[in-house]
Amino acid sequence: MRKIYVTAALLSLIGLADALYLTVEHLTGATVQCTILSGCSEVLSSRWAVVAGFPLAGIGAAAYFTVFSLATLAAFGYRAAGTLLTPLLSAMFIVSLWLIYLQAFVIRQFCQYCLFSAAITSALLLLVVIGRFVLKPASV
Amino acid sequence: MKRILPFIIILAVLGLALGSAWYLTRSVPSTPTAVGQPAPQSPETQASPVQQAPINPGIPGAEPAHSHGAANAVVHLEEFGDFECPPCGLFHPVLKQMEEEFGGQVRVTFREFPLVAVHQHAMAAASAAEAAGLQGKFWEMHDLLYDRQNNWKTQFDVRPVFEGYAKEIGLDVERYKRDVNSDLVAQRIFNDGRRGHSLGVKGTPTVFMNGREVPFELLLPAEKLRATIQNEIQAAKR
Numbered sequence: 028m029r030k031i032y033v034t035a036a037l038l039s040l041i042g043l044a045d046a047l048y049l050t051v052e053h054l055t056g057a058t059v060q061c062t063i064l065s066g067c068s069e070v071l072s073s074r075w076a077v078v079a080g081f082p083l084a085g086i087g088a089a090a091y092f093t094v095f096s097l098a099t100l101a102a103f104g105y106r107a108a109g110t111l112l113t114p115l116l117s118a119m120f121i122v123s124l125w126l127i128y129l130q131a132f133v134i135r136q137f138c139q140y141c142l143f144s145a146a147i148t149s150a151l152l153l154l155v156v157i158g159r160f161v162l163k164p165a166s167v
Numbered sequence: 168m169k170r171i172l173p174f175i176i177i178l179a180v181l182g183l184a185l186g187s188a189w190y191l192t193r194s195v196p197s198t199p200t201a202v203g204q205p206a207p208q209s210p211e212t213q214a215s216p217v218q219q220a221p222i223n224p225g226i227p228g229a230e231p232a233h234s235h236g237a238a239n240a241v242v243h244l245e246e247f248g249d250f251e252c253p254p255c256g257l258f259h260p261v262l263k264q265m266e267e268e269f270g271g272q273v274r275v276t277f278r279e280f281p282l283v284a285v286h287q288h289a290m291a292a293a294s295a296a297e298a299a300g301l302q303g304k305f306w307e308m309h310d311l312l313y314d315r316q317n318n319w320k321t322q323f324d325v326r327p328v329f330e331g332y333a334k335e336i337g338l339d340v341e342r343y344k345r346d347v348n349s350d351l352v353a354q355r356i357f358n359d360g361r362r363g364h365s366l367g368v369k370g371t372p373t374v375f376m377n378g379r380e381v382p383f384e385l386l387l388p389a390e391k392l393r394a395t396i397q398n399e400i401q402a403a404k405r
Binding site: 040043047048050051054061062073088092095096099100102103105136 | 169170172173176177180181184187188191192249252253254255282285286369370371372
């Protein structure tokens with residue numbers, strides 16, 4: 028079980044780096060410009076890229092950092108932290124599904140960094156669900 | 168020690184993340200002057216990012232170009248734009264505001280740079296503007312296309328929409344329908360695009376101020392562009 032949490036912490040670091048990159052790009056305006064090759068500009072300049080004045084990518088970075096913190100604590104034996112991971116990752120997964128829907132059917136452009144983030148969230152949820160419900164916590 | 172180790176790791180990652188974000192944000196050129204503040208007092212040591220950029224004359228675009236403002240204006244802004252591009256739509260009112268604020272000190276030229284790979288109606292919109300230009304109403308169509316970008320960009324067929332705009336601005340619609348598919352219109356768009364590529368334009372909006380590219384982050388919001396233009400006017404006075 029500890030290995031699962033360590034893996035989850037490492038995976039969440041990758042997600043954090045991805046979300047941080049998107050946040051910086053958003054704040055500096057680098058990807059908001061329309062470019063010849065990328066669909067990221069379309070996605071990041073859309074009205075869904077900002078929630079209550081905050082860049083959605085920044086909220087994602089905060090979520091990944093929370094996942095990292097909880098997974099790290101769980102790896103060191105803080106059981107409550109492990110319990111909180113499942114609902115948090117479930118919420119992130121649902122938001123990711125919604126964002127993929129927006130990219131596919133509303134904006135009709137895909138941002139590879141956003142898709143990568145959705146893949147990381149899915150992998151994290153899968154990992155934690157396997158850890159909690161398939162592998163018995165008693166076997167830690 | 169083992170009890171506090173996870174907290175040390177978490178704090179270390181937080182510090183690293185915030186530090187990286189701060190460093191990356193800082194590496195982008197900053198606004199040359201804040202709104203309402205005087206221009207730099209030591210010009211030799213405080214050239215803005217725009218003034219430091221190299222001048223590349225590029226190859227000529229469509230002639231005559233679509234331009235607004237006095238020919239001898241101190242600041243010449245040449246915009247490469249795509250009517251379907253959302254940031255161009257955001258930039259449009261800002262540029263108009265600057266033209267009003269700076270009056271005869273600013274001249275604006277618009278160049279077609281439709282990003283056909285990512286915008287399905289970009290070429291149709293550029294053609295509509297150029298066809299309107301053949302009847303002397305380029306800017307009227309240009310303004311309508313940007314002002315109503317959200318109305319037409321999700322349409323399946325934009326031709327009837329643009330024909331409606333042509334009628335609205337008083338064009339001879341039959342002539343417009345012929346012109347919009349003409350070689351002359353296609354050639355103008357091609358020439359502007361070729362000029363853009365020769366200047367290294369890769370996205371829209373891309374703006375050159377007196378021949379130097381203005382970093383995108385200095386175009387929006389209006390305060391940043393105002394400060395950039397003020398800096399250029401101050402530099403011209405020295």
